[in-house]
Amino acid sequence: MPRADFDAVTIEDVARRAAVSRATAARVLAGHSNVSPSARQRVMAAAAELGYVANPIARALATGQGNRVVIGVVSPRPTVVVDAYLGRVVGTAARMCSEAGMGVGLQALPLDGGVPLVKLAQDRAVRGLLMVNTTDSILRAMPGSLSRRVVSIGVGSAQVPSIDVDNGAGATAIIRHLYESGRRRISMVGGPPWLPCTARPLLAYRRLMQEYGLAERSLAGDFTADNGRAAAHEVMRRWPGTDAIYAICDDAALGVIKGLQEQGIDVPGDVAVAGFDDTPQAELAYPPLTTASHPVELITEAAVTTLLASGPARPLDRAFQPELVLRQSA
Amino acid sequence: MPRADFDAVTIEDVARRAAVSRATAARVLAGHSNVSPSARQRVMAAAAELGYVANPIARALATGQGNRVVIGVVSPRPTVVVDAYLGRVVGTAARMCSEAGMGVGLQALPLDGGVPLVKLAQDRAVRGLLMVNTTDSILRAMPGSLSRRVVSIGVGSAQVPSIDVDNGAGATAIIRHLYESGRRRISMVGGPPWLPCTARPLLAYRRLMQEYGLAERSLAGDFTADNGRAAAHEVMRRWPGTDAIYAICDDAALGVIKGLQEQGIDVPGDVAVAGFDDTPQAELAYPPLTTASHPVELITEAAVTTLLASGPARPLDRAFQPELVLRQSA
DNA sequence: CTGAAAGCGCTTACAG
DNA sequence: CTGAAAGCGCTTACAG
16 A cells, blocks of 8 residues: 655544544534634644645545546637736636645536536536637537536526626727727627627627617638737738728637738728737737727636635626726727 | 445456456456466457446555645745746646646745645655755755655756756846847846756856846846736846846736836847847837747656656766747847 | 455544 | 544555
8 A cells, every 4th residue: 555755643643642532623623613722732733843744635435526627628628728918817726625625627618518518517526617718509418417516607597607898888988989989990800600798799799889870891810919900811801991890709809910010001091900808918019009908817816715715605707897097909 | 334326347347257366357457478368359349348447546556656746835934936037837738737637736835844844745646856946954854765756957966867958058148148149237137046056047147248248237126017017117227338138038028028118118228138049028018129939838748757667776867958039129 | 267355544433 | 622433535465
């Protein structure tokens, strides 16, 4: 049998030294109140003297709770691409989980969950699932054994709470700004059609175009700068008069600026460009990018907190409000 | 006692169904060869029919191995800031660990390791430690119980293997390029003095300046764009004739460009700017940034692989070679 | 090749 | 308030 290292102090050692049973030592260490002051004191002293540190693995096995939070990235591709956004989510989750003595996993999930979702549900080490890029079909496919252990950064359902930015409100604020600063031929570079949460900005765009009596000129996209760049060419080809482009995220917006500049089009002189997210790059861009804030770290923290606190009741949905950040590009 | 969910199939169930002992079932499932074909077959069939999935927590407890890889970020600050670089490291590590049924943690570590390092060494759930921004003092303080479980993305030691990019070679290639394209007053914006791995680029810079018979003009920095921006002002104030700035990383270089443009200085007309990393932003910058590649994902993969494969022998150090990426900024 | 048994280090009803 | 005991679900010497 495997021998632990030289310094593996167990609760057994603490109990012996404090002259109590293992059960009593466990109670003290767990902070229960039904222990005599003297026993409590001896256990605390023994634990301190021995430098006792509980084995989280043993605890996890005994309590039946997993010690890994998995970030499930819904994606048409079988392998996760870690872009800047996902890096922020994973990094923040890892920092938080670490404090709680847990780890973070990262897993690609087909749009409908598929086999990977079933495997996740069966994995007894999984404490919770944090979904990113959630689809409606994966929400429908959510195994019951995962209930009260799932949170979505994106759309939610009756079972799964949604904790996300209110990107509909963000889109509205940005597009209103474009209109109010005199733009009248406003295009939109959106997200992937299969991703429900991108419907909100698109809907906001459509509503406003209708309200303003302007024509709709929108393209689907995929959040990347490369796509934004290509979209800038496509937009100007299809709608030559365009005087403003709203992109679904900053990465795409930066690509749009690049693509416009390649055509000799001045930003914002000829075409105003606005993004969404207020990433660190937005300020460094040339021209500095007008956008709306997206508190990715706060959202992730809220999601992880919810997951780790999971009780019997379904947690409430939360929508974080973006703020307009005006710079020079629009 | 906690009841497992409805569908918790254990190895006990598999053994019973296959009419063998738990030990035999375990052997088959572990892929050992000392099992009769018929027993093997029955166990495999039973496991498949029951949909058996081993409980990783129980396995971890029995084998005494942790199931979390911790990324220790050495830093003067008590809390980890997840920048784009770290996001790539954590994301990649999480993806890999997830495949191995493990999780990733993220922990700030004082320059000398301090209490957090001791706690990490005591945590029985920690399978390995991946150090980022490694200092010499933390290498000296490395607890023996962590040996063969640590890898450094940065400087290493006799105990701790180093898996990193050869940033000295990268710096040399970049600075040579600046010189060969006619620049003669070359400044450098470096990294934090407490971080040993930033000594290599600085040393490369000094050697080349000496070789070329040029004056040294270097500033320490902190890898951020804000710092690069401020450094651009400082450089031009202290050394007005500067015609090229090499920054230790792309983020800083992007800040440098920004800071130069603020002063009405043309890049690369008046001052050439080069970075290091070839981040996704480098290509989108205006002007597109000349830099050298830094395969962060490959390095992280190598580090995690090394950690998970940890055997009795000290793994070899590895240095990844950067490649010069010429764009318009220099 | 196989099984009975001990062990990993906790937690938590149960019965005082 | 406390202890003896069972249990979490595996792995692995040990003795056939």
